[in-house]
Amino acid sequence: MTHADELLDRYRAALIPVFGVPQTVLSHGDGCYVVDVDGKRYLDLLGGIAVNTLGHGHPALVEAITKQVSQVMHISNFFTSEPQVELAEKVIEICRAPEGSGVFFSNSGAEAIEAAIKLSRRTGRSRIIAAQNAFHGRTTGALALTWKVAYRAPFEPLMPGVTHVPYNDTAALEAAVAEAGDDLAAVVLEPIQGEAGVILADPAYLRLARELTTRAGALLVLDEIQCGMGRTGHWLAHHATDVVPDAVTLAKGLAGGVPVGALVTYGPAVTGLLTGGQHGSTFGGNPLACAAGLATIRTIETDGLLAHAAGMGAALADGVEALGHPRVSGTRGRGLLLAITLTQPVAASAMSLARAAGFLVNAVAPDALRLAPPLILGQGEIDSFLAALPGLLDAAEVAG
Structure with a gap:
C-alpha cells in the first residue's frame, strides 16, 4: 500500500464524503507543478480550479503571507x-x-x-x-x-x-x-x-x-x-x-x-x-x-501576466487544434480558461489517463476537458502537454 492509499483510507474514515474519494494526495508544489505524497510530479493544468493564479510557492505570495502571519x-x-x-x-x-x-x-x-x-x-x-x-x-x-x-x-x-x-x-x-x-x-x-x-x-x-x-x-x-x-x-x-x-x-x-x-x-x-x-x-x-x-x-x-495569459492561452488553443486529432472537435474559452472539446464522451477516461501520465486536467463535461492553469504557464509546459495529448486521447477512446 502506498502512502497515498493509506491517507485515502483515512480520508474515507474521517471526512463527510461530499467530494467522493480524491484522485490522489498532494504534498507540495513549485511553479506550475505539484508533487504527491509518493513523489510523483504533475503539471498542474487545473490550478485548483482557476485558483492558483501565481502557481505554487511563488516568492511574492510566500513573502507577503509570511510577513502578515508574523504580524x-x-x-x-x-x-x-x-x-x-x-x-x-x-x-x-x-x-x-x-x-x-x-x-x-x-x-x-x-x-x-x-x-x-x-x-x-x-x-x-x-x-x-x-x-x-x-x-x-x-x-x-x-x-x-x-x-x-x-x-x-x-x-x-x-x-x-x-x-x-x-x-x-x-x-x-x-x-x-x-x-x-x-x-x-x-x-x-x-x-x-x-x-x-x-x-x-x-x-x-x-x-x-x-x-x-x-x-x-x-x-x-x-x-x-x-x-x-x-x-x-x-x-x-x-x-x-x-x-x-x-x-x-x-x-x-x-x-x-x-x-x-x-x-x-x-x-x-x-x-x-x-x-x-x-x-x-x-x-x-x-x-x-x-x-x-x-x-x-x-x-x-x-510581471505582465494579463498579456502573458492571453498569449499562452492562444498558444495552447492553437496547439490543440493544430494536432488535428480525430477525437478533438475544437477548443472553447479565452486566455487560460479553456475547454478541449471532444467528439466522444471520453473526458473522464482522458482525465484519468492524463493524471497517470503526470498532467492534471478536469473532465468538466463528458465531452470536454477543462484547463485553468496558473497564469505563469510557459511554452515549455504547453509543449509537453501537447506532445502527450494525442496518445492520451487515443488511449481514452479504447478505455472510454
Missing part, C-alpha cells in the same frame, strides 16, 4: 487593517468601478453570491433571473441560482423567485424580464460559464442584459468568480465588452490560493443599498487573505 492574521471586523483597505482600493481599480463604489469581502465565491442576493433584495424586489447551466455556488441562496438539478433537488424547496433562461438566448431573456415586471431585482450571469464547459457569453447578450436591467430599474450582477482575476487576459472577462455592471462577484484567483471572495458594487447608489448591520462575516477581509490578495494583484501587474 496579525485575524482581528474581526470590529477593526480594520491596512491590507484590507489597500486591497479594497485595488479591487475597485482593477474592476474599473466608478467613484463611490465599494467592496464587501467574504471567504468564498458562494458567500460573495449570497451578498449579491441580499444586495438585490435591498431594491425592494424579489425576482432574480439566472441562466440555464449556471453555477453560482452550493450555499442555499447561491444554489437557487445554480442550474444543475442534481445539486438542487436534494435541498428543495430553495429560495423562490428565481427564473432560469437559456444562456445566450436574447429572446428568452427579454421575455423573462418582461414577465418579472416591476418585481425584477437582478439578472445574474457568468460572462463565461466555467462549470458548464467553458461557454462564452455573446457580447450582444451581455449588452442586452445591461439594457434590459437598466430599463427595468434592476441590477446586473456579473459572476466573475472563475473567469476573473486576469484569467482571460483581461482583469475581468466582461472587460472584453463595453458592458458596465452594477455589481461583480470575485473569489478563486483573487488571493492566489488563500480563501477570499468579494462583492464589488458600482457607484454610490448601488453601494448604498447595503447599510450598517445588514451583512457581515467574522473572517471576511482578514489581514492574511487581504495581504495575499494584494501580492497576487501586484505580481500580475509587475
Whole structure:
C-alpha cells in the first residue's frame, strides 16, 4: 500500500464524503507543478480550479503571507487593517468601478453570491433571473441560482423567485424580464460559464442584459468568480465588452490560493443599498487573505501576466487544434480558461489517463476537458502537454 492509499483510507474514515474519494494526495508544489505524497510530479493544468493564479510557492505570495502571519492574521471586523483597505482600493481599480463604489469581502465565491442576493433584495424586489447551466455556488441562496438539478433537488424547496433562461438566448431573456415586471431585482450571469464547459457569453447578450436591467430599474450582477482575476487576459472577462455592471462577484484567483471572495458594487447608489448591520462575516477581509490578495494583484501587474495569459492561452488553443486529432472537435474559452472539446464522451477516461501520465486536467463535461492553469504557464509546459495529448486521447477512446 502506498502512502497515498493509506491517507485515502483515512480520508474515507474521517471526512463527510461530499467530494467522493480524491484522485490522489498532494504534498507540495513549485511553479506550475505539484508533487504527491509518493513523489510523483504533475503539471498542474487545473490550478485548483482557476485558483492558483501565481502557481505554487511563488516568492511574492510566500513573502507577503509570511510577513502578515508574523504580524496579525485575524482581528474581526470590529477593526480594520491596512491590507484590507489597500486591497479594497485595488479591487475597485482593477474592476474599473466608478467613484463611490465599494467592496464587501467574504471567504468564498458562494458567500460573495449570497451578498449579491441580499444586495438585490435591498431594491425592494424579489425576482432574480439566472441562466440555464449556471453555477453560482452550493450555499442555499447561491444554489437557487445554480442550474444543475442534481445539486438542487436534494435541498428543495430553495429560495423562490428565481427564473432560469437559456444562456445566450436574447429572446428568452427579454421575455423573462418582461414577465418579472416591476418585481425584477437582478439578472445574474457568468460572462463565461466555467462549470458548464467553458461557454462564452455573446457580447450582444451581455449588452442586452445591461439594457434590459437598466430599463427595468434592476441590477446586473456579473459572476466573475472563475473567469476573473486576469484569467482571460483581461482583469475581468466582461472587460472584453463595453458592458458596465452594477455589481461583480470575485473569489478563486483573487488571493492566489488563500480563501477570499468579494462583492464589488458600482457607484454610490448601488453601494448604498447595503447599510450598517445588514451583512457581515467574522473572517471576511482578514489581514492574511487581504495581504495575499494584494501580492497576487501586484505580481500580475509587475510581471505582465494579463498579456502573458492571453498569449499562452492562444498558444495552447492553437496547439490543440493544430494536432488535428480525430477525437478533438475544437477548443472553447479565452486566455487560460479553456475547454478541449471532444467528439466522444471520453473526458473522464482522458482525465484519468492524463493524471497517470503526470498532467492534471478536469473532465468538466463528458465531452470536454477543462484547463485553468496558473497564469505563469510557459511554452515549455504547453509543449509537453501537447506532445502527450494525442496518445492520451487515443488511449481514452479504447478505455472510454
